[in-house]
Amino acid sequence: MHQEPSRRSILSALTFSAGAALAGCNRPAGPEATTPTGPADVTLRIGPVLVDIAKDHTISTIGYNGRVPGPLIRLQEGVPVTVDLFNETDTPELVHWHGQIIPADVDGAAEEKSLSVPPRGRLRYRLTPRPAGARFVHTHLMPMSDLNMGTYTGQFAFVYIESRNNLGRYDQEVFLATHEWEPFFTTAEEDEEGAPPPPPKPGEKPNGWEIGYQRFTINGKCLGHGEPVRVKEGQRVLFHILNASATENIQLALPGHRFQVVALDGNPVPHPQPVEVLELGTAERISAVVEMKNPGVWVLGTPRDDDRGNGMGIVVEYSNRSGPPRWIKPPKASWDYTIFGDSRHAPPPDETIPLVFGKINGGTGGFNHWTINGHSFDDRDQPRVLQKGRRYRLVFDNQTDDAHPVHLHRNSFELTNVHGAATAGAMKDVVLVKGFKKVEADFTPAMDGLTLFHCHQQLHMDYGFKLVFQVA
């Protein structure tokens, strides 16, 4: 049998070695971390970067530490770290620690009155990472109609928070982040099946701008242009996959293999299950183990032929195998969160909060606006007050034809009902609510302070799809 490699050494060889060194994030917090002049545990430099996504194709964008994705940041759950943020751009920046339960001032969202990184300036603070699992860091600016800002750029990086609980036995760990490039405005709209949406009702304006992309990448490379994921027959490979898109919900498949899903948004699921096709709304993460028992050279990629042709995939190569990578169209799959949860009713909440999602069509050449309970977010809105220790049930009632990956900051929520099916035990921080569907999620506010709720589709968030809670 083959020698089992150390998972850490494989990881750094495969993916993020330069970045991990740059971030300096494997160093334990020493005494110097408490003095404002000493080196920080985590350093992110926000600045211009050129990304060679293909042999003949370079993207000019903004990234972290001169690379896209930014460095893998490994932290220990509950061990405080000092964070240094340097902004080498002319725009104030917000760095959001997605999926972490941390105070509002360091969470990195303007609506929570978080600290921002001044242009050409620096921001230093401490935070205590939690909970364990696959998290990430990304900009939280509102680019509105400027597609060279916000999550359209390369400002994203994996954060992996280690704990004593592991996700089972595996031989190597691989981090994959999807992202699209060269966004453009389009009037073409597709639903999940790739079909056009229904025409507007009489008296209603037509649909406004949507975003299309020219190039698609995993870990900053178009399919066939980066290093392959190198595996050996018999290995169990733990993939952590992040949808780091600004606006796209995606599916991914690895022909000839199945994904044993062990964690959603970094949180271990009650019932790991095998699936052929993964689905990730914007900002969702899936951790899944793949048993490598079908030697060959394969494409791990999107089932959408056009997008895969434009780069959305990565080669998985078994040792001693060569040749062109194989793709086989996977069976049509519909993603179901509930197979990973307990099929029981969660305990009743103390209070139910209905959140009805609505859309006001922008018309040709305009932007659609988005509403929650009939209201588009306004900076002057008073936050809705929640009480610590009370269990709230959020009812996401999507009365639009678009899918919305909705995200709650500074908390994890428990899925309790998906499309009418009761479920419990699956903890997440983003859930994709399909068109005209309803999802319920319970949470007990984890910390005091301002807490943002929003759609993670950048264009939806920017045009009204958010609200702020105040936990007291």
Ligand SMILES: [Cu+2]
């Ligand atoms: Cu949305």
